[in-house]
Amino acid sequence: MSESSDAINPIKEAFNRHIEDLDTAPAWWKTSKTEAFENFASLPLPTRRTETWRFANIKGLELDDVKFAALPSISDAASLVDRSNFIETYAGRFVFGDDQTLKADRLSPELAAKGVIWAPLREAVSKHGEILKDYFMKQEADLGSAKFAALHQAFLENGALLYVPKGVEIEDPFVVYNWSINAGSAIFPHTLVITEDFAKVRLVEANLSATEDAAAFSCGVNHIFAGVGSTVDYTLLQNFNEQTLGFQINSNIAGKDSNVKTISVNVGCKRYRSETHGQIKGSGSQVNMLSLAVADHDQEIDQRTLQTHSAPHTYSNLLFKNALVDDARTIFSGLIKVDPGAQQTDAYQTNRNLLLSGTAEANSLPGLEIDANDVKCSHGATTSQIEDDEIFYMLARGIPREKAQELIVYGFFEEILEQISCDTVAENARQIIQAKFKKRLRK
Amino acid sequence: MSNTLEIKNLNVSIGDKQILKDFSLTVPKGEVHAIMGPNGTGKSTLAKAMAGHPEYEVTSGEVIIDGENIMEMEADERSRAGLFLAFQYPMEIPGVTIANFIRAALNARLPDDEELNAPDYYKELYAKMDLLKIDRKFTARAVNDGFSGGEKKRCEILQMAMLNPKYAVLDETDSGLDIDALKVVAEGVNSMRGPNLGALVITHYQRLLDYIVPDVVHVMYDGRIVKSGDKNLALELESKGYEWVKELAGEAAAS
Numbered sequence: 001m002s003e004s005s006d007a008i009n010p011i012k013e014a015f016n017r018h019i020e021d022l023d024t025a026p027a028w029w030k031t032s033k034t035e036a037f038e039n040f041a042s043l044p045l046p047t048r049r050t051e052t053w054r055f056a057n058i059k060g061l062e063l064d065d066v067k068f069a070a071l072p073s074i075s076d077a078a079s080l081v082d083r084s085n086f087i088e089t090y091a092g093r094f095v096f097g098d099d100q101t102l103k104a105d106r107l108s109p110e111l112a113a114k115g116v117i118w119a120p121l122r123e124a125v126s127k128h129g130e131i132l133k134d135y136f137m138k139q140e141a142d143l144g145s146a147k148f149a150a151l152h153q154a155f156l157e158n159g160a161l162l163y164v165p166k167g168v169e170i171e172d173p174f175v176v177y178n179w180s181i182n183a184g185s186a187i188f189p190h191t192l193v194i195t196e197d198f199a200k201v202r203l204v205e206a207n208l209s210a211t212e213d214a215a216a217f218s219c220g221v222n223h224i225f226a227g228v229g230s231t232v233d234y235t236l237l238q239n240f241n242e243q244t245l246g247f248q249i250n251s252n253i254a255g256k257d258s259n260v261k262t263i264s265v266n267v268g269c270k271r272y273r274s275e276t277h278g279q280i281k282g283s284g285s286q287v288n289m290l291s292l293a294v295a296d297h298d299q300e301i302d303q304r305t306l307q308t309h310s311a312p313h314t315y316s317n318l319l320f321k322n323a324l325v326d327d328a329r330t331i332f333s334g335l336i337k338v339d340p341g342a343q344q345t346d347a348y349q350t351n352r353n354l355l356l357s358g359t360a361e362a363n364s365l366p367g368l369e370i371d372a373n374d375v376k377c378s379h380g381a382t383t384s385q386i387e388d389d390e391i392f393y394m395l396a397r398g399i400p401r402e403k404a405q406e407l408i409v410y411g412f413f414e415e416i417l418e419q420i421s422c423d424t425v426a427e428n429a430r431q432i433i434q435a436k437f438k439k440r441l442r443k
Numbered sequence: 444m445s446n447t448l449e450i451k452n453l454n455v456s457i458g459d460k461q462i463l464k465d466f467s468l469t470v471p472k473g474e475v476h477a478i479m480g481p482n483g484t485g486k487s488t489l490a491k492a493m494a495g496h497p498e499y500e501v502t503s504g505e506v507i508i509d510g511e512n513i514m515e516m517e518a519d520e521r522s523r524a525g526l527f528l529a530f531q532y533p534m535e536i537p538g539v540t541i542a543n544f545i546r547a548a549l550n551a552r553l554p555d556d557e558e559l560n561a562p563d564y565y566k567e568l569y570a571k572m573d574l575l576k577i578d579r580k581f582t583a584r585a586v587n588d589g590f591s592g593g594e595k596k597r598c599e600i601l602q603m604a605m606l607n608p609k610y611a612v613l614d615e616t617d618s619g620l621d622i623d624a625l626k627v628v629a630e631g632v633n634s635m636r637g638p639n640l641g642a643l644v645i646t647h648y649q650r651l652l653d654y655i656v657p658d659v660v661h662v663m664y665d666g667r668i669v670k671s672g673d674k675n676l677a678l679e680l681e682s683k684g685y686e687w688v689k690e691l692a693g694e695a696a697a698s
Contacts, residue, residue: 407536
């Protein structure tokens with residue numbers, strides 16, 4: 001890129017400022033960020049012909065409206081910390097607001113003594129550099145958003161590192177709240193979970209907006225590295241306001257005999273793009289990838305998934321359920337890929353869409369790519385409307401039509417919600433979904 | 444007339460086909476009436492049309508509950524006005540628990556600013572489940588989802604018990620039930636009998652009426668009632684068979 005074009009490129013300017021502000025960070029960190037930025041700048045924007053963006057709205061991805069500004073001041077930190085209350089008993093909690101640490105609830109001394117690491121990334125860069133060098137951004141974004149993953153790495157300010165050593169099982173969940181606060185701001189939520197052999201841990205991430213009207217940009221990444229025989233349970237609640245453009249690029253690597261479960265609850269954003277890659281690398285491992293989305297007005301929820309089986313005797317199950325109202329659009333594009341050596345794979349992929357209006361649009365692109373000959377794989381996609389007889393049954397009990405529809409939608413999502421292992425998180429997810437419907441009734 | 448369910452000259456079609464033909468019937472509160480008749484004679488059409496199913500076109504006639512014509516109402520309003528339909532084929536509602544479903548139905552009967560008292564609600568729900576020999580764990584199960592035939596029908600009667608209707612229409616509640624399940628369901632219905640409930644029990648078989656003994660039995664054929672009598676009429680019908688109904692229909696048409 002030439003000097004003259006740098007001068008008119010606000011993202012480049014912002015990045016230069018970002019690097020300057022990192023004055024005390026180690027050189028390797030700055031180098032990795034600079035490389036990431038170069039990567040971002042050189043990768044093309046998706047076009048109408050880009051297969052991984054099929055059906056998606058690609059307008060506005062130049063991010064011209066986003067301020068990649070220096071960190072703003074946060075005035076209402078205390079109230080946001082108060083609102084970060086989905087879980088009462090946690091092993092650790094971070095509350096970030098526009099990528100700044102508003103509250104860091106640390107590990108108990110017992111867990112710290114066992115070698116567990118729970119650190120804001122900004123701190124981990126200097127204290128746990130060796131771990132980050134091995135694991136930070138070490139899973140490719142291979143579902144279409146490599147450019148935005150590079151942007152994430154370039155501008156990332158903060159995040160959470162959770163490392164659980166061999167044999168340590170932690171019952172209480174860890175929780176991260178990412179608040180988007182200021183209009184025009186860009187946030188880059190990051191959670192990195194690493195479990196060693198036979199460790200067990202739960203992480204809950206909540207992506208939220210402080211206000212209903214501040215249009216913002218979020219570009220988040222979650223990476224999970226599940227070691228041998230370990231168990232990782234990850235839940236993401238995404239309820240940004242409906243002015244926000246959101247990306248979430250998630251990937252997990254399941255080691256031998258590990259058990260990984262990821263659940264996403266997507267309610268907010270004007271446009272939201274999620275990518276989820278389950279890399280089932282260790283034999284005997286099990287991966288469950290679950291998601292729900294409720295989209296209304298002109299919301300677009302774009303979901304791309306990949307289940308890659310590269311070891312024998314592995315299992316993966318994906319279930320994505322979407323309910324659509326008004327002129328909302330969803331896209332589900334999923335692929336199960338079974339490598340030649342991955343015999344005895346069981347892999348399932350299901351996308352169910354519930355249309356609550358005649359003008360909503362659910363696109364579904366399920367796929368299989370199987371190079372082994374002894375596998376059980378299936379994929380299915382259905383798009384349906386609420387059955388008249390179901391509604392009639394509820395009307396016949398005196399339940400008004402709107403309420404009946406609502407109950408059916410909540411019921412439709414229960415298959416996902418009941419699998420959220422933290423009861424209070426499931427309850428908050430239900431309330432977030434219900435609030436969205438109640439808001440519709442108020443209008 | 445208050446304190447009655449009056450069906451007056453009801454004409455109902457599905458598509459081009461007229462099913463109910465000037466159907467009239469009065470059920471006073473406190474009584475249980477049975478409607479028997481061969482398949483395809485319009486029994487279930489009567490039940491669904493009364494409840495407001497959109498596929499059944501009511502071309503004329505009235506259904507009057509305690510003096511109020513409900514036929515201009517939406518289905519949910521009819522229910523809240525006091526009419527209950529126990530479905531022949533109850534729908535499965537995945538993900539909606541029985542507890543939440545009945546609670547939503549009860550909340551719909553309260554003013555906007557009121558909510559059900561949860562402890563009282565569960566106390567009543569459990570008491571009625573015990574009576575119907577429904578395991579209390581069922582409250583957490585989705586409505587009819589994976590239920591056996593008998594469980595579905597007991598669940599219908601549970602809803603009826605919780606919603607306290609003025610008039611209940613039981614559409615072939617006995618179909619698909621073994622004798623034990625039938626007894627439980629009948630016991631549930633009998634426990635609700637009294638001066639505040641009128642019931643219309645629709646059945647194809649006399650067997651149910653051994654357990655829910657009706658005050659009046661009506662025989663239906665080709666969209667209308669062709670004979671009414673006391674409980675012995677059901678026995679007579681059982682012994683003479685539905686061929687006899689055709690003769691009755693001929694007589695009724697000739698008279």
